Amino acid sequence: MALIDLSRKEVHCKIVYYGPGRGGKTTNLLYIYNAMNNGVRGKMLTIETKGDRTLFFDLLPLNLGKVNGFDVRIQLYTVPGQTIYEATRKLVLKGVDGVVFVADSLRVRREKNIESFNDLKKNLTEYGLSIEEIPLVLQYNKRDLANSAIPTLSVDELESDLNNELKAITFEATATKGIGVFETLKEISKNTIRYVVKKHLLADI
Amino acid sequence: MNDLVLTAPVLEEARQQIENALIKAGVHTVLLIDDAGNVVANCGQDARRFDTTALAALAAANFGATSEIARLIGEDDFSLLFHKGKKDSIHFARVGPRLILVTIFGDEVALGLVRLRVSQLTKAIEKIFGLDS
Numbered sequence: 001m002a003l004i005d006l007s008r009k010e011v012h013c014k015i016v017y018y019g020p021g022r023g024g025k026t027t028n029l030l031y032i033y034n035a036m037n038n039g040v041r042g043k044m045l046t047i048e049t050k051g052d053r054t055l056f057f058d059l060l061p062l063n064l065g066k067v068n069g070f071d072v073r074i075q076l077y078t079v080p081g082q083t084i085y086e087a088t089r090k091l092v093l094k095g096v097d098g099v100v101f102v103a104d105s106l107r108v109r110r111e112k113n114i115e116s117f118n119d120l121k122k123n124l125t126e127y128g129l130s131i132e133e134i135p136l137v138l139q140y141n142k143r144d145l146a147n148s149a150i151p152t153l154s155v156d157e158l159e160s161d162l163n164n165e166l167k168a169i170t171f172e173a174t175a176t177k178g179i180g181v182f183e184t185l186k187e188i189s190k191n192t193i194r195y196v197v198k199k200h201l202l203a204d205i
Numbered sequence: 206m207n208d209l210v211l212t213a214p215v216l217e218e219a220r221q222q223i224e225n226a227l228i229k230a231g232v233h234t235v236l237l238i239d240d241a242g243n244v245v246a247n248c249g250q251d252a253r254r255f256d257t258t259a260l261a262a263l264a265a266a267n268f269g270a271t272s273e274i275a276r277l278i279g280e281d282d283f284s285l286l287f288h289k290g291k292k293d294s295i296h297f298a299r300v301g302p303r304l305i306l307v308t309i310f311g312d313e314v315a316l317g318l319v320r321l322r323v324s325q326l327t328k329a330i331e332k333i334f335g336l337d338s
C-alpha cells in the first residue's frame with residue numbers, strides 16, 4: 001500500500017525481501033546500505049537479531065530522487081525467513097508494493113525455497129494481493145557456490161521450482177560480493193514505482 | 206488494499222485537529238502513521254529530533270504484533286496500547302482500519318487526559334480521511 005502525498009509531492013513505497021532463512025536477504029540490504037551515500041540512504045534499522053538471524057525485520061529507507069516531479073521514497077524491508085516466524089513475516093508484508101524473493105542456491109535448501117515461496121503466495125492472498133499482479137523479482141543467490149564442492153541447484157532447477165508458471169524477472173546473485181544486488185534493486189524499484197504511478201495516473205511513465 | 210492518497214487540505218485539517226487536541230494540551234509529539242509503517246503526518250516540536258521513519262516502522266509492527274496477540278487470546282483487538290517510561294510515555298490508538306495515532310508525552314501530562322483527547326481525535330480524523338461510516 002503506497003502512500004501518496006500530493007501536498008508534498010512524495011510517493012512512499014514498501015518493498016519486501018522475502019525468502020527462506022539464511023538465503024541472503026539481510027546481506028542484500030547491508031550491501032546496498034554500504035554502497036549508497038548518505039543523501040540516498042536513511043538509517044538502517046535492524047531489530048534484535050540473534051547471531052545473524054533476523055527475528056523481526058530489517059529496514060532501509062532510500063530516497064530515489066524525482067520521478068515525474070514526485071519525490072520517491074522507498075522502504076526496503078526483510079522478513080525473518082525461518083519457518084517458525086510465520087506470523088512476523090505476515091506482519092512485515094502488510095502494505096507491500098513490491099517483492100524480491102531471495103532463493104538460496106544451496107541444494108539442501110531446495111524444499112525451504114519452495115516452502116517459503118508458497119508461504120509468500122498465501123500471505124499475499126490473505127492481504128487481497130496476488131503473486132501474479134504484484135511487482136516481483138526473483139533473485140537466485142549464492143551463485144558463487146556453484147563453482148565449489150558444495151552441492152548447489154542449477155539455475156534451471158531453480159526456475160522449474162519457482163518460476164515455471166510465473167515467468168518473473170530473475171537475477172543470479174552473490175550478495176556477499178554485491179553481484180546482482182543493484183540489478184535486483186533497480187528492477188524491483190522501477191517496476192514498483194511504475195505500478196504505483198500507473199494505478200494513480202500520476203503521470204504516464 | 207488501497208493506497209493512501211493524501212491531499213493538502215486533508216493533511217492540513219488533520220494537523221490542525223492534532224494541534225488543538227493534543228499539542229495544546231502539552232503533548233510533545235504526535236505521529237499519524239499507516240499500518241504499513243509510513244509517516245502520514247507529524248506534529249509537535251520533537252518530531253525532527255528523532256528518527257520518525259524508524260519509529261513509524263516499529264510502531265506499526267508493534268501495533269500489528271499486539272493485534273495478533275489479541276487475536277490469539279480471543280480478543281478482537283486491543284484498540285489502544287500504552288507504554289510508560291521514566292520520563293516519557295507513548296500511547297498508540299487505532300484510527301479507522303488503516304491508521305495509527307502515536308502520542309508521546311511527558312509525565313506532566315495525565316494519561317487520562319491523553320486517552321480522552323485521543324478518543325475524540327480519532328473520530329475527527331476518521332471523518333477527515335473518510336474512514337467513518
Ligand SMILES: Nc1nc2c(ncn2[C@@H]2O[C@H](COP(=O)(O)OP(=O)(O)OP(=O)(O)O)[C@@H](O)[C@H]2O)c(=O)[nH]1
Nearest residue numbers: 021022023024025026027054080081142174175176
Ligand atoms: N557463499 C555465499 N554466502 C552468502 C551469500 N549471501 C549471503 N550469504 C551468507 O549466508 C548467511 C545468511 O545470510 P543473511 O543475509 O543473514 O540471510 P537472511 O536471508 O537474512 O536470513 P534470515 O534473517 O534468517 O531470514 C550469511 O552468513 C551470509 O554471509 C552469497 O551470495 N554467497
Ligand SMILES: [Mg+2]
Nearest residue numbers: 025026053054
Ligand atoms: Mg535476515
